[in-house]
Amino acid sequence: MDIERAWDEYVATVSELETLGSIEGLLAWDQQVNLPVGGGANRARQAALISRTRHLRLTDPRLGELLEILSEAELGPVQSASVRVMNRQYRRATRVSAELVAAFTHAQAEGFQQWISARQHADFSLFAPSLKRLLELTIEQAQAIDSTRSVYDVQLDIFDPGTNTAALREMFESLHQGLLPLLDAIQGQTPIEQHGTIFSVEGQRSLNLAVVEAFGLDLSSGRLDYSEHPFTVGLGQGDVRITTRLDTHSLMAGLSATMHETGHALYEQGLPRATWQGTGLAQAASLGLHESQSRFWENYIGRSRAFMEWLGSIAPVHLGSKAPDADLLFQMANRVHAGAIRIHADEVSYNLHIIARFELELGMMSGDIEVDSLPEAWNEKYRKMLGVQPHGVTAGLLQDVHWAHGMFGYFPSYTLGNLYAASLASKLKEEMPTHMESVQKGEFSDILIWLREQIHSHGRLMEAPELMRSVVGEGYSVEHLLDHLWDRHGGLYGVQRPASD
Numbered sequence: 001m002d003i004e005r006a007w008d009e010y011v012a013t014v015s016e017l018e019t020l021g022s023i024e025g026l027l028a029w030d031q032q033v034n035l036p037v038g039g040g041a042n043r044a045r046q047a048a049l050i051s052r053t054r055h056l057r058l059t060d061p062r063l064g065e066l067l068e069i070l071s072e073a074e075l076g077p078v079q080s081a082s083v084r085v086m087n088r089q090y091r092r093a094t095r096v097s098a099e100l101v102a103a104f105t106h107a108q109a110e111g112f113q114q115w116i117s118a119r120q121h122a123d124f125s126l127f128a129p130s131l132k133r134l135l136e137l138t139i140e141q142a143q144a145i146d147s148t149r150s151v152y153d154v155q156l157d158i159f160d161p162g163t164n165t166a167a168l169r170e171m172f173e174s175l176h177q178g179l180l181p182l183l184d185a186i187q188g189q190t191p192i193e194q195h196g197t198i199f200s201v202e203g204q205r206s207l208n209l210a211v212v213e214a215f216g217l218d219l220s221s222g223r224l225d226y227s228e229h230p231f232t233v234g235l236g237q238g239d240v241r242i243t244t245r246l247d248t249h250s251l252m253a254g255l256s257a258t259m260h261e262t263g264h265a266l267y268e269q270g271l272p273r274a275t276w277q278g279t280g281l282a283q284a285a286s287l288g289l290h291e292s293q294s295r296f297w298e299n300y301i302g303r304s305r306a307f308m309e310w311l312g313s314i315a316p317v318h319l320g321s322k323a324p325d326a327d328l329l330f331q332m333a334n335r336v337h338a339g340a341i342r343i344h345a346d347e348v349s350y351n352l353h354i355i356a357r358f359e360l361e362l363g364m365m366s367g368d369i370e371v372d373s374l375p376e377a378w379n380e381k382y383r384k385m386l387g388v389q390p391h392g393v394t395a396g397l398l399q400d401v402h403w404a405h406g407m408f409g410y411f412p413s414y415t416l417g418n419l420y421a422a423s424l425a426s427k428l429k430e431e432m433p434t435h436m437e438s439v440q441k442g443e444f445s446d447i448l449i450w451l452r453e454q455i456h457s458h459g460r461l462m463e464a465p466e467l468m469r470s471v472v473g474e475g476y477s478v479e480h481l482l483d484h485l486w487d488r489h490g491g492l493y494g495v496q497r498p499a500s501d
């Protein structure tokens, strides 16, 4: 068979896989945004059927043959990257039976419904059976994929290929040790009080939308909706959707969620979908890299002094005369206060929430922590790590949707994202020293263009650490993040990083 014909057949197959994937995404988006409660069981069947169909296509021996023919041919860089990425997916998928995939998808849909119900009734026991089932299936799946490695390592491969449990333990340890002196120094200063003004949902909606548009999200190829747990989904060319959640009592809570999801969506909109359709490469290089884009906009830009100058200038148009000024916005966004909720956390204590989840997940995987005793284990971890006691299970272990989707091993990607974002920001400072002056004027297009060139346009051509090395010269560094946090929060609280010995 000639290579050109093999390539055309391969692209047609991968293109169909991409379309099936986007239908899965659409069903999931609809479930979280529109689906009536009564439709849950039917949605679980729909999602299971699409997922089974996609799995059958992905494991079709004909795709295996095409991959073999192409692997032996001389290919260009895009073609060979495509074959590398699809080979990995094919090998991974052929080791998991279609029945197991369908069981997992069904459990995910049920898990999500039970999680909603458990949150409404503040009763973990309503979610516990689903969580146990999802854990069992995750372990079964990981062992089918690679029984020689730990379940957690196999899980990490899904989200951030190239990292492993041991490397993460070490990274989290050095980050934890680096954060403690900053937290101590801040705790020795006068606390910044929370600002109690209530802002209407309508006013906040229009302010949030203004920020989304200023950052550069193309709403003719995207949507902004509202859901219990904010998320982003790229549904293919010209269709990237984000959701957010607003809180009348906390302007920053809604804004930071919106900016976070906008960062994800800008990455999705910058992927070369039209040119690379059917290659599997028009995707984020890893979820950690995806999180770096959300964190870059949410934190590095969205909590900066320069951004607050601009936000303060437009806020009265949307919020009226009670709108906070730049000083107050900067304080509200960067006030360090250890709390129980991850998505409301300040930049300094945020990673402690991730370390807690990482350790709890490892405990669940190894069987050291039983699902039934998880509420106690959670509270104990939070007492130790953050010195707080969540008020009830909804503000505790039911706060995140990830486990309801069976996404064990995802949380470390958030910290990897923070580290990548800090490295990118330090590179941007070097290459575009005046970029914060543009931010202050509400001009973000040069920054977006830079991210498009450095990260977005490369899709999955390289693995995330390789791509980061090509941009900043290193995979990730705890030091850039610590520098950034000392710089911003040290300035706000009037504390300085002690000189290292």
Ligand SMILES: [Zn+2]
Pocket (backbone or CB within 6 Å): 260, 264, 291, 294
């Ligand atoms: Zn995110």
